[in-house]
Amino acid sequence: MASLPKRIIKETERLVTDPVPGITAEPHDDNLRYFKVTIEGPAGSPYENGLFNLELYLPDDYPMEAPKVRFLTKIYHPNIDRLGRICLDILKTNWSPALQIRTVLLSVQALLASPNPNDPLANDVAEDWIKNEQGAKAKAKEWTALYAKK
Amino acid sequence: MSKIPRSFRLLEELENGEKGLGPESCSYGLADADDNTMTNWNGTILGPPHSNHENRIYSLAIECGPEYPDQPPKVKFISKVNLPCVDQNTGDVIVKDFHTLSGWKRSYSMQTVLLDLRKEMATPSNKKLPQPKEGSTF
Amino acid sequence: MAKIDSSGSTMPSNFIDDLNYEKEDSGTCDSHNTSSFTLTDNIQHRRTSLVSQESEFEIEDFTYSDDDFEYDDDDGEAYDSMLTKPVKHSNKKELSEGAVPNLSYEILTTQDIFENMLARVDHLQPIFNMPREDILLLMQHYDWNEERLLENWTERMEELLVEIGVNQADAKPTDIKVTEDIDEKEISEIKKRGITFKEHFNCIICCEEKDTKTFSLECGHEYCIDCYRHYIEDKLHSGNVITCMDCSLALKNIDIDSIMGHNSSKKLMTSSIKSFVQKHNKNYKWCPYADCKCIVHLRDTSSLAEYTRLHYSPFVQCDAGHRFCFNCGFETHAPADCNVTSAWVKKARKESENLNWVMSHTKECPKCEVNIEKDGGCNHMKCSSCKYEFCWICEGDWAPHGKAFYQCTLYKNDENSKKTQSEELSKIMKKYTFYYRVFNEHEISAKLDWKLGQTIGSKVRALQEKMDISWIEGQFLTDSIKILNEGRTALKWSFPVAFYSDASHNLTKIFVDNQSLLSKAVEDLSELLQIKDPEEIMKNKLEFYNKSGYVENRMYALMECGRDLLCKGICKPKD
Numbered sequence: 001m002a003s004l005p006k007r008i009i010k011e012t013e014r015l016v017t018d019p020v021p022g023i024t025a026e027p028h029d030d031n032l033r034y035f036k037v038t039i040e041g042p043a044g045s046p047y048e049n050g051l052f053n054l055e056l057y058l059p060d061d062y063p064m065e066a067p068k069v070r071f072l073t074k075i076y077h078p079n080i081d082r083l084g085r086i087c088l089d090i091l092k093t094n095w096s097p098a099l100q101i102r103t104v105l106l107s108v109q110a111l112l113a114s115p116n117p118n119d120p121l122a123n124d125v126a127e128d129w130i131k132n133e134q135g136a137k138a139k140a141k142e143w144t145a146l147y148a149k150k
Numbered sequence: 151m152s153k154i155p156r157s158f159r160l161l162e163e164l165e166n167g168e169k170g171l172g173p174e175s176c177s178y179g180l181a182d183a184d185d186n187t188m189t190n191w192n193g194t195i196l197g198p199p200h201s202n203h204e205n206r207i208y209s210l211a212i213e214c215g216p217e218y219p220d221q222p223p224k225v226k227f228i229s230k231v232n233l234p235c236v237d238q239n240t241g242d243v244i245v246k247d248f249h250t251l252s253g254w255k256r257s258y259s260m261q262t263v264l265l266d267l268r269k270e271m272a273t274p275s276n277k278k279l280p281q282p283k284e285g286s287t288f
Numbered sequence: 289m290a291k292i293d294s295s296g297s298t299m300p301s302n303f304i305d306d307l308n309y310e311k312e313d314s315g316t317c318d319s320h321n322t323s324s325f326t327l328t329d330n331i332q333h334r335r336t337s338l339v340s341q342e343s344e345f346e347i348e349d350f351t352y353s354d355d356d357f358e359y360d361d362d363d364g365e366a367y368d369s370m371l372t373k374p375v376k377h378s379n380k381k382e383l384s385e386g387a388v389p390n391l392s393y394e395i396l397t398t399q400d401i402f403e404n405m406l407a408r409v410d411h412l413q414p415i416f417n418m419p420r421e422d423i424l425l426l427m428q429h430y431d432w433n434e435e436r437l438l439e440n441w442t443e444r445m446e447e448l449l450v451e452i453g454v455n456q457a458d459a460k461p462t463d464i465k466v467t468e469d470i471d472e473k474e475i476s477e478i479k480k481r482g483i484t485f486k487e488h489f490n491c492i493i494c495c496e497e498k499d500t501k502t503f504s505l506e507c508g509h510e511y512c513i514d515c516y517r518h519y520i521e522d523k524l525h526s527g528n529v530i531t532c533m534d535c536s537l538a539l540k541n542i543d544i545d546s547i548m549g550h551n552s553s554k555k556l557m558t559s560s561i562k563s564f565v566q567k568h569n570k571n572y573k574w575c576p577y578a579d580c581k582c583i584v585h586l587r588d589t590s591s592l593a594e595y596t597r598l599h600y601s602p603f604v605q606c607d608a609g610h611r612f613c614f615n616c617g618f619e620t621h622a623p624a625d626c627n628v629t630s631a632w633v634k635k636a637r638k639e640s641e642n643l644n645w646v647m648s649h650t651k652e653c654p655k656c657e658v659n660i661e662k663d664g665g666c667n668h669m670k671c672s673s674c675k676y677e678f679c680w681i682c683e684g685d686w687a688p689h690g691k692a693f694y695q696c697t698l699y700k701n702d703e704n705s706k707k708t709q710s711e712e713l714s715k716i717m718k719k720y721t722f723y724y725r726v727f728n729e730h731e732i733s734a735k736l737d738w739k740l741g742q743t744i745g746s747k748v749r750a751l752q753e754k755m756d757i758s759w760i761e762g763q764f765l766t767d768s769i770k771i772l773n774e775g776r777t778a779l780k781w782s783f784p785v786a787f788y789s790d791a792s793h794n795l796t797k798i799f800v801d802n803q804s805l806l807s808k809a810v811e812d813l814s815e816l817l818q819i820k821d822p823e824e825i826m827k828n829k830l831e832f833y834n835k836s837g838y839v840e841n842r843m844y845a846l847m848e849c850g851r852d853l854l855c856k857g858i859c860k861p862k863d
């Protein structure tokens with residue numbers, strides 16, 4: 001493999017020495033651009049007490065191109081689809097090279113705390129969320145207990 | 151070039167398939183939209199013109215195992231077809247008889263497999279092979 | 289049809305220096321009356337007068353020459369006036385071509401549009417009272433929609449300037465740093481916009497420490513020049529305003545060019561204008577021909593609906609001489625209208641997988657099976673091997689074609705035995721295949737005719753040299769090839785009309801007869817144009833006149849007849 005850019009080395013170091021509370025990110029030994037990620041469900045959200053597994057990959061053009069991120073744990077959320085794909089502006093059009101892995105993961109955590117059913121990726125979930133918020137949140141809680149056990 | 155992990159590679163292929171970016175003669179999609187391991191896929195090939203496959207639509211099952219794309223996918227015809235590289239009892243594409251699978255490269259994709267199978271149908275030695283009744287399955 | 293080339297740009301390299309440029313007198317436009325405002329005018333008065341203008345960039349009033357036929361704003365009236373006013377010769381010609389008469393449009397390039405925008409910026413400058421570069425940013429951000437910009441401007445000037453990134457927000461932008469070793473002093477310094485050289489600079493984007501040029505806006509977010517170049521390069525194609533990597537402060541064209549070291553902002557401006565054209569595709573259309581950079585601007589589309597009802601199409605011609613339909617973007621398709629055209633094209637696309645055998649340029653001689661390649665548009669083939677003469681389209685003997693009626697345009701229904709449903713389906717397919725094949729053959733012929741046309745110039749020159757004939761006198765050849773092209777195109781598009789028409793109707797039969805006549809006329813002219821010997825050509829000069837005149841007449845007759853079929857509902861496209 002080509003040598004790893006200094007930027008990625010620095011970010012990785014800092015993720016280890018100065019971790020973000022509630023978030024872990026660790027590169028795979030055989031692919032240093034590919035990270036194992038866990039995010040704790042934010043307190044007060046239906047995802048509280050859940051531990052969600054994600055994967056993150058830094059493409060060749062990183063940091064000019066956004067990282068690719070996906071949920072591995074099943075989750076009931078209007079902006080996350082059945083394959084774990086995330087609808088988040090900074091992962092697409094609003095990406096800036098000044099953002100980092102940690103800011104991306106913080107944004108994902110914030111998305112768990114405040115879902116946005118008006119800009120949905122998972123249409124059926126978003127519909128449920130708008131029509132019956134209490135029910136949708138209960139279902140999200142149920143799924144958290146079922147799939148995201150610590 | 152760094153190595154894109156299996157899942158992000160498959161998501162890319164899925165998006166290309168959904169957008170219909172590839173040629174119209176082949177298509178593919180996830181067999182189970184809920185399966186986040188993205189292992190099982192359906193493929194179709196429109197038989198090439200000037201051959202006994204003309205106007206036929208062939209269905210295939212493609213299995214991308216945990217080692218994909220380092221290892222080739224397992225490919226199997228659902229629709230009956232008479233081709234030297236296809237096992238006539240099971241419909242499996244025989245790896246050693248199909249150069250795309252035997253000489254697999256990481257840069258190949260499911261689309262490569264489908265297009266190359268279609269080319270296989272159109273080779274001078276294969277295009278005139280008698281074909282089983284349309285619509286029959288393995 | 290070819291795709292639009294999106295890569296090229298036609299901007300001159302010096303436009304950025306030319307923000308104060310003087311509008312060139314293009315001859316087609318008068319400057320707008322607002323240009324007479326002076327700085328001493330009452331600002332309020334100026335603002336309202338500008339806001340009240342039409343939307344987008346109604347920069348210039350174009351004076352059109354068609355003063356004898358003015359569209360009213362009201363569609364119905366325009367139509368009525370067309371019927372009551374005596375039809376001029378040119379109108380009549382356009383009408384018989386199935387085209388909307390006196391269509392007023394202008395041909396522009398992205399460069400022209402950008403220059404119009406710059407002129408607009410000049411007009412707006414007194415209102416905004418800020419540098420032109422900044423106004424350009426505002427315009428770019430608002431997709432060059434001046435009205436919307438002015439509306440928002442009057443409402444919330446300050447916010448807008450921050451939002452678009454002309455001014456810095458008061459709040460100090462949050463700065464997330466990868467490394468702690470950036471000198472705090474540097475950040476607290478008042479930053480100047482521009483490039484500086486730094487030793488041991490630590491760029492937080494690439495995390496490399498090096499001696500390098502850096503760039504920063506007033507916000508103080510400073511990065512190495514390499515990262516900035518990479519960043520800008522990726523964004524030039526979007527046409528959107530490019531901002532600092534860490535805040536919303538915008539890069540001006542002058543910044544972009546100084547970072548990139550060359551005139552890259554023109555690429556950005558071209559992309560931005562392209563997206564403007566895309567967003568205003570009701571009034572602006574790219575010429576659909578490959579590599580053509582022309583944009584057709586049709587100001588008033590209000591009258592088009594009425595003409596569509598009468599199955600007239602808005603055919604336009606760009607500066608490069610490409611003729612196409614403004615409505616559907618296809619080549620001129622009379623006698624077919626846009627509906628027939630799009631139904632036909634959709635069907636052809638669907639079936640093309642199965643039909644690509646017809647695309648071949650070579651055929652075996654029906655007699656001796658030698659491979660024959662077609663080298664001109666003429667469908668009268670003579671096998672070079674066995675001398676058999678046959679028709680390229682139906683592969684039948686040529687002899688009956690030469691006489692009276694050219695019957696191979698007609699699909700012959702064999703209505704012998706009773707048909708089951710599947711046979712019925714295959715019959716429809718067979719009918720389609722036939723029409724598609726003929727259509728396609730004429731398309732190929734048209735392409736070959738076009739190639740032939742490319743050689744006409746040298747033929748005319750040969751006439752001049754060898755026969756001592758003036759250039760003007762030699763023009764009959766050029767005219768003939770032009771008419772041949774038009775006739776072939778009309779013939780080609782008549783097949784979709786025939787395909788979708790009720791075959792049992794008398795008018796359809798008349799239409800098919802008209803097709804045969806035009807077909808014969810076109811083949812005759814095409815054959816005449818195969819003559820290579822200059823002396824022979826001059827001998828036949830009168831023939832050229834006669835034959836092309838005849839093609840023209842037959843073509844108009846066929847187009848009128850086709851429009852009749854459409855108006856009467858005998859031709860109805862279906863998928």
